[in-house]
Amino acid sequence: MMKRWLTHPSIARRQLLSLLGAYALVWLVVVAISSSAATWSDSGDYDREMRSMSNVIDSVIQTPGLSLSSALESVRLKLVQDGKLAGVDGAPYGFEVRDAADQLIARGGVVLPDFKDVVGAGFVNADVQGQRWRLLREVSLGGERMIIVAQTREMRWKLLSAGIFNTTALLQLLACIPLLFLPIWLAVWTGLAPLRRLSESLSARQAGDLAPVQLDPPHRELMPMADALNGTLARLSELLNRERAFLADAAHELRTPLAVISAQYDTLRHSPSGPQWDEALKRLGLGVNRSARLVNQLLVLARLEAGDGSRRTRVDLANLMRDCLALQATEAARRGIELSYLGCDSLIAWVPEHGVETVVHNLVSNAIRYGRPGGQVEAVLELGEEDWCGISVSDDGPGLAEDEHGKVFERFWRGSAATTASPGSGLGLSIVMAAARQLEGQVRMSPGLGGKGLRVSLFWRLERERWEPAATPGTAP
Numbered sequence: 001m002m003k004r005w006l007t008h009p010s011i012a013r014r015q016l017l018s019l020l021g022a023y024a025l026v027w028l029v030v031v032a033i034s035s036s037a038a039t040w041s042d043s044g045d046y047d048r049e050m051r052s053m054s055n056v057i058d059s060v061i062q063t064p065g066l067s068l069s070s071a072l073e074s075v076r077l078k079l080v081q082d083g084k085l086a087g088v089d090g091a092p093y094g095f096e097v098r099d100a101a102d103q104l105i106a107r108g109g110v111v112l113p114d115f116k117d118v119v120g121a122g123f124v125n126a127d128v129q130g131q132r133w134r135l136l137r138e139v140s141l142g143g144e145r146m147i148i149v150a151q152t153r154e155m156r157w158k159l160l161s162a163g164i165f166n167t168t169a170l171l172q173l174l175a176c177i178p179l180l181f182l183p184i185w186l187a188v189w190t191g192l193a194p195l196r197r198l199s200e201s202l203s204a205r206q207a208g209d210l211a212p213v214q215l216d217p218p219h220r221e222l223m224p225m226a227d228a229l230n231g232t233l234a235r236l237s238e239l240l241n242r243e244r245a246f247l248a249d250a251a252h253e254l255r256t257p258l259a260v261i262s263a264q265y266d267t268l269r270h271s272p273s274g275p276q277w278d279e280a281l282k283r284l285g286l287g288v289n290r291s292a293r294l295v296n297q298l299l300v301l302a303r304l305e306a307g308d309g310s311r312r313t314r315v316d317l318a319n320l321m322r323d324c325l326a327l328q329a330t331e332a333a334r335r336g337i338e339l340s341y342l343g344c345d346s347l348i349a350w351v352p353e354h355g356v357e358t359v360v361h362n363l364v365s366n367a368i369r370y371g372r373p374g375g376q377v378e379a380v381l382e383l384g385e386e387d388w389c390g391i392s393v394s395d396d397g398p399g400l401a402e403d404e405h406g407k408v409f410e411r412f413w414r415g416s417a418a419t420t421a422s423p424g425s426g427l428g429l430s431i432v433m434a435a436a437r438q439l440e441g442q443v444r445m446s447p448g449l450g451g452k453g454l455r456v457s458l459f460w461r462l463e464r465e466r467w468e469p470a471a472t473p474g475t476a477p
Helices: 002-007 011-039 045-061 068-086 153-164 167-191 193-203 220-270 275-305 317-327 329-334 355-370 428-439
Strands: 094-099 104-109 122-128 131-140 145-152 312-316 338-343 347-352 376-383 388-395 442-446 455-461
Touching: 011 167, 045 068, 045 094, 045 131, 045 145, 068 094, 068 104, 068 153, 131 153, 145 153, 167 193, 193 220, 312 317, 317 329, 317 338, 317 347, 317 355, 317 376, 317 388, 329 338, 329 355, 347 355, 347 428, 355 376, 355 388, 355 428, 355 455, 428 442, 428 455
Parallel strands: 338 376
Antiparallel strands: 094 104, 094 145, 122 131, 131 145, 312 347, 376 388, 388 455, 442 455
């Protein structure tokens, strides 16, 4: 269990270790500040002790009738006692008293080296005999006596280490860790309690429950996560509702051709050969074709809305449009409609596989189906500024009423111009819109040829690093 707690990612462990690390950092900062305060020049603890010792010696020197040797003996004993209390061997520093001729009169504590080459009064740093010394030099009796108090840098660090890292201090530190660990653990545990409640609330939900997450109370730190989760749930709910509507519409639309197929099958089964049998066979074929077309369009629409087919392939858009027109030529000739192409002679681009082909096929098919018999259908390929590419198909038929423009991209919706003579599923422009979303493009509608009919255009930006424009003398304006 301990190994799992140490190896598995854990917010609680991270917070706990972060707080313990902060405690250790604060302790180190306190140690650093204490060290600086103790060793700071002129104002540190050790410098104050040296000045205090110099003042004691000065007062002894200036006291009349007092034996200097016996009076300073108590000072020597105090230095030794101070060293024991501080946890070091011997005295922490030493002193000397010299006369005006620099002759030694008295000394105590650590034996000091000769500082005659060190100049300056007051506190001075000096390197003597391979050691770093902190030196205090002051005069007494109007210059007749010189008091010198000195301490090595090494001794200062020993005193500091003995004060900070002594057994008592370490035991106190170790005793504080468990006392600190418990409140930190409680703080982390209670701090993560709202997250645990949220997890338990989500786990207790029934399948299909996509209601927004409610935080009680609404903790500020969890609100971004709750908002993101609610956004995901809302999108998922919208997707499921759209899929339910899609299935319901598909079932409704398939019911009609299947009913026709069933009825014509009964007619064929009970009718002898003759005109009635031939008419039933013809209607049966139309029903099968409509069902097949509807199923194929449903599959294309589902694939586009699911994001499938987003793999890009290298296509000549001009050839693709001319090929789509050629495939529709038979149906256009049956209705006496003239097909034409205007635009680039060649435009190589990287586009979603079958995506643009599906758009052109549906636009041309719709224009032929709902256009004017004996009319015209024109397909245009444009390459504009900033790599914008446009595909548009126009007819000169009855077009759409203004109030129908907002409904034209709904699934299975057919305009007022649709008749039984122009059968369709109502999915063509829904497929165009789904392909436009995949291309991150725009679909626009405007009047068609000569201000009549309908013009449907798709615009999207080509990928600069992947498209390859060829010579296009026939580019449309």
